[in-house]
Amino acid sequence: MHVPFVDLAAQYNAHREEFDGALAAVIARTAFVGGEFVRNFERQYADAYGVQHCVSCANGTDAIYIVLRMLGIGAGDEVITTAISWISTSETISQAGARPVFVDVDEHGLIDVEQIEARITPRTRAIIPVHLYGQAVNMDRVGELCRRHRLRLIEDCAQAHFAEWNGRRVGTFGDAATFSFYPGKNLGAWGDAGAIVTNDADLARRCRMYANHGALVKHQHEVEGVNSRLDGLQASLLSAKLPHVAAWTASRRKVAAAYDQKLAGVGDLCLPRIRAGARHVYHLYVVQTAHRDELKSHLTDRGIETAIHYPTALPLLPAYGYLGAEPKDFPRAATTQGRILSLPIYPEITSDMIEYVADSVRTFFAHA
Numbered sequence: 001m002h003v004p005f006v007d008l009a010a011q012y013n014a015h016r017e018e019f020d021g022a023l024a025a026v027i028a029r030t031a032f033v034g035g036e037f038v039r040n041f042e043r044q045y046a047d048a049y050g051v052q053h054c055v056s057c058a059n060g061t062d063a064i065y066i067v068l069r070m071l072g073i074g075a076g077d078e079v080i081t082t083a084i085s086w087i088s089t090s091e092t093i094s095q096a097g098a099r100p101v102f103v104d105v106d107e108h109g110l111i112d113v114e115q116i117e118a119r120i121t122p123r124t125r126a127i128i129p130v131h132l133y134g135q136a137v138n139m140d141r142v143g144e145l146c147r148r149h150r151l152r153l154i155e156d157c158a159q160a161h162f163a164e165w166n167g168r169r170v171g172t173f174g175d176a177a178t179f180s181f182y183p184g185k186n187l188g189a190w191g192d193a194g195a196i197v198t199n200d201a202d203l204a205r206r207c208r209m210y211a212n213h214g215a216l217v218k219h220q221h222e223v224e225g226v227n228s229r230l231d232g233l234q235a236s237l238l239s240a241k242l243p244h245v246a247a248w249t250a251s252r253r254k255v256a257a258a259y260d261q262k263l264a265g266v267g268d269l270c271l272p273r274i275r276a277g278a279r280h281v282y283h284l285y286v287v288q289t290a291h292r293d294e295l296k297s298h299l300t301d302r303g304i305e306t307a308i309h310y311p312t313a314l315p316l317l318p319a320y321g322y323l324g325a326e327p328k329d330f331p332r333a334a335t336t337q338g339r340i341l342s343l344p345i346y347p348e349i350t351s352d353m354i355e356y357v358a359d360s361v362r363t364f365f366a367h368a
């Protein structure tokens, strides 16, 4: 049996007419960049999310960069973030002119909130927690630190659409939150797409201006900005998909529960643990084992695609060699990067596939 890591075709086939219709409407109106479809999606996403403003942009990386710039973060500033994430979270800090300061991860692979305070200096301006894999960071603790040290708080929600911390959506705790709608995300476009959400009207205005060459009104450039706009085709598709996200998330959670049940106590496998207070939306289902590479190749041999998120912790990448970090500085991240394996999870995965994946994992450990 072949089990793909994600299956975007399955989602398309289930909603083909609806999604095709969404694109056809944009083509009929030739509303390709900006315009009504983009505005509609922004309103719908803000309403669905329970925030006042949604500013769309070209991708989730730009979303972080734009927020950093519009919060005035730049040269001489430090921004604290997690040692395990996709590089967008930290490269945008550098691109804004600031310095990324990494904090080791906890047992969930998320920023270790107990270690943040020790990394705060007089130069620290902001914290970017990442709700990695769809699991929520302890936002009570991060929020309290930000208030006490007068730091900006930007939540990177690229992997955590509609995840919750203590009954409240992640992305609503800070100055702003950023989203990616990359195709494989829990809400995914058919190309690059991203958004910023915030309850700060002035910040929203500035982000919208900066993302459009520094102009809210054509030819009236308040500053030099960037060209980071959502296009009408992506916006219309995202509007068509948005009403399905709750059901898709419920399906992801059911898949995770099935894996949890079928893989409990197998070998040395550590299953994703849910932090009390968090509602995990399972963008990824990440297990850990000392035999990661052998398990990965065993599953590949059986036609099961897996992935590693991510093989090298950010501070240990060549890109951050200038920081001089060593594995001993980030002991948990350095160990975790060699143990993590993401199993296939998506709403359309069948129960036969889940059984096959679980059975293949069990077979591996029975012979390990």
Ligand SMILES: Cc1ncc(COP(=O)(O)O)c(C=O)c1O
Pocket: 059, 060, 061, 062, 085, 086, 088, 089, 130, 132, 156, 158, 159, 179, 180, 181, 182, 192, 193, 194
């Ligand atoms: C945690 C995290 N932050 C930011 C991004 C950047 O999003 P995009 O690929 O839309 O630029 C991603 C995308 O994978 C991500 O996983």
